[in-house]
Amino acid sequence: MRLLRIVPDDTKFDFIRFRRISFPISALLSILALGAFLTLGLNFGIDFKGGTLLEVRYANNTLNMADVRSKLEALDLGEVQIQEIGSDGEVLIRVAQQPGGESAQQAVVGKVKAALGEGVEYRRVEVVGPRVSQELLSYGIVGMMLAVLCILIYLWFRFEWQFALGASIANFHDIVLTIGFMAIFQIDFDLTSVAALLTILGYSLNDTIVIYDRIREMLRRYKKMPTEDLLNQSINSTLSRSVITHVTVTLALLALVLFGGRAIHSFSITMLFGVVLVGTYTSIFIASPLLIYLGVTTRTLAEKEDKTANPRAERAAP
């Protein structure tokens, strides 16, 4: 049986020279993403905005959107979003947070149910009060920062500070682009999106570390090689692995996007964008070339090893 070979054995792409194109592109995309975030804003779901969400199903083609709309508008609940989803007579109703504290949010469900009357199935009802939504948002932000910090510390201990910094910058870039993506396509930003973002972060790091690991190994082995060649060779030698792994993860995520159901749709779409497009690109075209600017050379590593191997000699020197 002949095996599938996506990447030939001896690739010699000059990834590092490509930084002259990839850095400006990334800078431009980051500014674009930031601009989208600032102008369009994120489409916060009720987890972070508070409010009421109802998923309603009308059996056997009894759905009449105009009727639903007029009934709900008669309630005078402020901003109400009504959206037909799927082809099964399902409607998603979103009511913005009501003035008047926690109990006012609870009252919405009763009003909507009374207005829609009998003969509808309530598939999902969610009410998030103003206090909880505030907390969920701040927990989400704190969680992200805490995760980045923990990972940084781990990398700093396990590698050198240049690698920790390089990985953090690359990661920050991933998060900015993903948030920009969510702002442009107005994907629901809720609790599961935070999970998606953190997973992208973890995954992209995972990918970066595989390459960094190889760079570190090469630095030890080839003490005379110019840094650019060394980085190129590291990326090329792990290229086959990068491609194969990304194919498998893409396959898994595509399955989630296509068959996972609506409840995790925004989650899987975000992951697909973040993991497959951004994460892969970043570790090769951003995280690795960054090391040049951060001053990683064979010498930095040699010095560190001298220090750990012979700390006393270091101290004795004037």
Next chain:
Amino acid sequence: MLYFSKWKAIAILAACAIIGLMIVPSLLSTAAYDSLPGFLQRKIVLGLDLQGGSYIVLQVEQAEVRKGRLEQLRDDARRVLRDAKVGYSGLNIEGDSVQVRIREGQDVESALTALRGLAQPIGGPLATTGQLDTDVARDGSLITLTPSSAGVQARTIQAVSQSIEIIRKRIDQLGTTEPSIQRQGADRIQVQVPGLQDPSRLKALLGQTAKLSFRLVDTTMSAQQALQGRPPAGTQVLTSDGNPPVPYLIEDRVLVAGEDLTDAQPSFDPQTREPVVTFRFNTNGARRFAEATQANVGRPFAIILDNKVISAPVIREPILGGSGQISGSFTVQEANDLAILLRAGALPVPLQVVEERTVGPGLGADSIRSGIIASIVGAVAVAVFMIATYGVFGVIAVVAVAVNVSMIMGLLAMLGATLTLPGIAGVVLTVGIAVDSNVLIYERIREEARAGRSAISAIDAGFSRALSTILDSNITTFIAAAVLFYVGSGPVRGFAITFGIGIMTTVFTAFTLTRLMVALWVRWRRPQHVPI
């Protein structure tokens, strides 16, 4: 790297099999599951998003706790000052404290001593913090009692514990399976009732304090007059729950309170055929009720629940038997729920619903179906690709990943963890990432072979080089999962659990199972060339 002693090989296979097989109890029918011995009765709990049900978060309001404490302080202050025979005026709640003015200068010291006695050490008399729950301050003849914020906090925590007990009693009466009631933070209670389709009933059951009292109706003036003028001292106007609400002038003095009830049952009034709630008092309550009704024949008394008048019947004859009934044009379910509330007792403070999520059973079933389809499609696609790329080594990878997934499920069952839809997403993603560890190993083997090593030495070196990379990359991902678990709630947590467990099993299988299978294959085929 490739040598495994017989015992080590058996231990690895046994560990994988035992953990993987822990999934079996979760797949059995209920009857078969119940017949298992106790230590095997561990299964994956399906989250509410997969089986349908209601999730509610209730909050104990610190402001309410403080209000209750202030009222209690005022009443206690009145009592101790009276006992100490101290003349005072203007005993009132002013903002966040209770104030009282002592009439005679020489009484101020004894009043202070008496009022200081009201301050309790936080955490009970045996606590060693030395902090008191109330600050007593004096400004001339004015004494101020202020509940300390630490004291209010301690009381809030206590109120949460008491509320959890009462909520448990109330929900147990609903007859649903496996409700979960948990404290969340300092002042919240999270209630999950799987399978419950009507959250409004749950809210009605938990949203009420259910403070019941029997009090006399003041008939010296009409409620309308009292509303327009000033109600007589010791009375207040309360309304009925109906539409329009009817006002009643009610005495503050409580004849008998809900604590003196021993039982409450829904039944039908034999004459009117209306649903009613019958109740029974304990000895103390029965005696007090008998005395009160004896002395007030001909006057109406009111049955009051949470400051709403349920009904106000006239006492026709003394009620001596210690039991009675509450009628108030209930529906059968209302009568049933009221009986539940009365049996379970009153909440110490009102609870506020701050979050509510309900998933209908139809949506839950749909979610399971799509989750399973996505998992199968994802797994098959990955398997086909791996075998196409790596041939026999691909088969080994697929076996390792399959074992990996069943180990994740087995561990979830052992921990009694909850599987949610995001959890399934976590498993699918793990499949993608678990493959990465195999890819890392195989690619390394290929490189070593290309560098001119013999097959066996290339395989050996491939493993030893790749494993440190696998460890590094997975630990960082695991940190992200751990933080997700720590700060996350609900769906995020469900995802973090499966993802975190998935990373651990991935590292485990890469280090043991994959290596063992490759070693066995090498011993069997004695390859001259690496087959990838």
